[in-house]
Amino acid sequence: MAGRPMLETVVRAAAAVSDAVVTVGPGGDTCEEPPYSGPVAGIAAGLAALPERVDLVVVVACDLPDLDDDTLHALVAALGRPTAESTGRPTAESTGRPAAALAVDAGGRDQYLLAVWHRPALAARLDALRRFGGLGGRPVRALYDDEVLTRVSVGAPARDVDTWAEVVASGPIALADVRAALRVGLVPLPATARPPLAAIGGVLAAPLVAADPMPREPVSAMDGYALAGPGPWRLTGPALRAGTSAPGGLVAGTAAPIATGALVPVGSDRVLRHELVEVTRDGSGPAVVTALPGAAGQDDLRPAGEDWAAGRELAEAGVTLDPALSSAALSAGLTSVMVRGPVRAIVVTTGDEVLPADTPSPLPPGRIRDTVGPLLGGVLARAGFDCAGPPGHCPDTIDAMDRLISGAAGTGAGSAHEVGPGQPTVDVIVLVGATGRGVADHLRPALERAGATIVLDGVRVRPGGSQIVAALPDGRVLLGLPGNPLAAVSAAATTGRAVVDSLTGRERAAVLARVTALDRLSAPGRARILPARPDGAGGWALSGRVRTAHLADLAGAPALAVVPEGAGADDPVEIVDWI
Numbered sequence: 001m002a003g004r005p006m007l008e009t010v011v012r013a014a015a016a017v018s019d020a021v022v023t024v025g026p027g028g029d030t031c032e033e034p035p036y037s038g039p040v041a042g043i044a045a046g047l048a049a050l051p052e053r054v055d056l057v058v059v060v061a062c063d064l065p066d067l068d069d070d071t072l073h074a075l076v077a078a079l080g081r082p083t084a085e086s087t088g089r090p091t092a093e094s095t096g097r098p099a100a101a102l103a104v105d106a107g108g109r110d111q112y113l114l115a116v117w118h119r120p121a122l123a124a125r126l127d128a129l130r131r132f133g134g135l136g137g138r139p140v141r142a143l144y145d146d147e148v149l150t151r152v153s154v155g156a157p158a159r160d161v162d163t164w165a166e167v168v169a170s171g172p173i174a175l176a177d178v179r180a181a182l183r184v185g186l187v188p189l190p191a192t193a194r195p196p197l198a199a200i201g202g203v204l205a206a207p208l209v210a211a212d213p214m215p216r217e218p219v220s221a222m223d224g225y226a227l228a229g230p231g232p233w234r235l236t237g238p239a240l241r242a243g244t245s246a247p248g249g250l251v252a253g254t255a256a257p258i259a260t261g262a263l264v265p266v267g268s269d270r271v272l273r274h275e276l277v278e279v280t281r282d283g284s285g286p287a288v289v290t291a292l293p294g295a296a297g298q299d300d301l302r303p304a305g306e307d308w309a310a311g312r313e314l315a316e317a318g319v320t321l322d323p324a325l326s327s328a329a330l331s332a333g334l335t336s337v338m339v340r341g342p343v344r345a346i347v348v349t350t351g352d353e354v355l356p357a358d359t360p361s362p363l364p365p366g367r368i369r370d371t372v373g374p375l376l377g378g379v380l381a382r383a384g385f386d387c388a389g390p391p392g393h394c395p396d397t398i399d400a401m402d403r404l405i406s407g408a409a410g411t412g413a414g415s416a417h418e419v420g421p422g423q424p425t426v427d428v429i430v431l432v433g434a435t436g437r438g439v440a441d442h443l444r445p446a447l448e449r450a451g452a453t454i455v456l457d458g459v460r461v462r463p464g465g466s467q468i469v470a471a472l473p474d475g476r477v478l479l480g481l482p483g484n485p486l487a488a489v490s491a492a493a494t495t496g497r498a499v500v501d502s503l504t505g506r507e508r509a510a511v512l513a514r515v516t517a518l519d520r521l522s523a524p525g526r527a528r529i530l531p532a533r534p535d536g537a538g539g540w541a542l543s544g545r546v547r548t549a550h551l552a553d554l555a556g557a558p559a560l561a562v563v564p565e566g567a568g569a570d571d572p573v574e575i576v577d578w579i
């Protein structure tokens with residue numbers, strides 16, 4: 001959340017009130033014993049890991065996306081105040097001094113995993129629980145029963161989220177969380193075995209392992225002479241050509257002309273290109289091949305397996321099968337590879353005002369040409385999609401949207417600028433527009449009627465904030481791009497890539513760059529996507545002001561820069577090619 005993992009938010013807030021912060025759990029600074037044995041065991045492990053000098057212990061869950069320093073300061077301050085505010089039930093052991101300050105959320109509920117404890121009280125409480133039933137599997141509430149507490153209403157910062165569905169339903173998510181939301185909400189495409197050339201654009205579902213060594217047999221790397229034993233060599237025939245099998249053997253002291261790619265004959269232990277030898281003919285005797293001085297240490301024989309042995313892993317799962325890797329798979333003797341994808345997509349525009357791009361002037365009042373649909377195929381291809389056909393169009397009617405979402409309208413499109421029936425099925429429908437909540441926006445209700453699962457509904461980014469991703473009941477995915485052309489391109493290039501990654505398991509390294517004075521371009525509370533142009537000095541120049549209703553501000557900018565929300569001057573930005 002807020003552009004960073006929730007744990008980071010919580011750790012930042014904790015670090016603002018103490019220099020001793022311990023994260024607990026598998027992968028944390030310490031871990032409950034045994035792992036996953038519950039929050040009370042986790043708190044005990046965290047307490048044991050804290051330095052002795054610590055006398056106030058902040059207990060905080062990792063799933064509080066809105067937690068801030070002020071909330072923790074308020075809890076600490078409340079614990080230091082006299083007992084007048086204490087609302088817990090005094091017990092025989094208690095002296096009336098509160099053991100802990102406990103946060104109360106906006107709904108008036110105790111938030112047991114947001115509290116500040118006096119260390120001795122917490123240690124004593126854990127000891128008591130340890131003696132009576134143990135810590136494992138205990139509800140965290142057990143810590144607080146019978147303690148004198150100071151309750152502090154902290155409101156929104158106590159909100160916790162347990163599932164991505166809760167995160168998504170609670171409002172626009174941070175751009176940095178889009179990948180996680182998609183990973184959780186989208187089911188990867190099935191892996192299929194395909195011939196290497198037909199699989200280009202797919203993502204390896206299993207490592208690519210060579211069936212054959214490269215080269216498969218010893219061959220010549222150059223046009224020249226196959227040689228046997230030490231020279232000079234008596235020239236014998238016939239010439240060895242590529243593509244012929246089982247050449248006869250060469251005996252020591254002889255040479256045979258050989259072409260690039262031809263099998264090296266048995267008995268030959270070296271090949272020299274013709275530039276490195278001299279061929280002399282002495283009267284009527286056989287020609288003699290002599291190595292020139294430059295041939296010392298040279299050998300143009302490619303032994304079998306010189307480049308790789310059979311069984312060598314040429315690429316890991318998650319790598320995109322690009323044309324080069326497809327070719328390498330063929331070199332390695334593979335007749336099929338296991339891939340997910342390519343992810344087939346179709347673009348469908350919406351909006352009754354939108355006419356085909358080639359509509360002649362004059363346009364009727366209020367109508368505009370489609371200035372983005374026909375371009376999105378290229379943007380989506382850059383993002384990793386295989387885009388089928390020209391864009392279709394879905395009229396602004398409830399019925400048309402229902403038919404599109406249910407699959408009744410097909411998902412392909414013809415030049416008629418309408419989604420036609422009987423079109424090939426696709427994996428993803430990329431819809432342009434209708435993501436808002438206006439009078440003509442029928443997408444959300446249609447998704448609801450169809451029983452689609454909303455995977456992402458709004459992202460804290462500008463442009464493109466209203467984007468939607470939904471998993472349709474028939475297995476297709478809907479990627480809803482905001483209608484403003486620049487917003488549509490931005491979301492297609494960024495979220496589009498993330499959709500391909502989630503559906504295919506694609507692993508990609510982000511291209512990161514540093515940009516001068518980034519803090520002047522960043523905004524609090526939401527990420528920005530800005531046109532980026534090469535600055536001629538190896539860096540990128542970003543345009544800070546963009547209008548979203550057209551693509552004019554993107555002209556000459558081959559990339560988009562993703563500026564994280566509240567980015568500092570030196571934070572890296574991700575550079576995404578959009579074209």
Ligand SMILES: Nc1nc2c(c(=O)[nH]1)N[C@H]1C(S)=C(S)[C@@H](COP(=O)(O)OP(=O)(O)OC[C@H]3O[C@@H](n4cnc5c(N)ncnc54)[C@H](O)[C@@H]3O)O[C@H]1N2
Pocket residue numbers: 349350351353354368369370371372373432433434435436437438441463464465466481482483484485487548
């Ligand atoms: N009350 C609010 N209204 C709007 C908000 C908001 O936050 N609150 N956000 C605005 C932004 S930003 C965008 S982006 C849009 C997203 O809404 P939709 O996805 O429903 O987009 P539409 O309303 O369908 O279209 C928006 C705009 O883009 C033009 N458009 C649509 N398709 C095309 C196309 N293929 N070629 C050219 N232009 C297109 C359309 O005519 C509209 O002018 O919502 C805002 N409203």
Ligand code: MOO
Pocket residue numbers: 461462463464465466482484486487548549
């Ligand atoms: O999605 Mo709109 O900007 O963000 O034009």
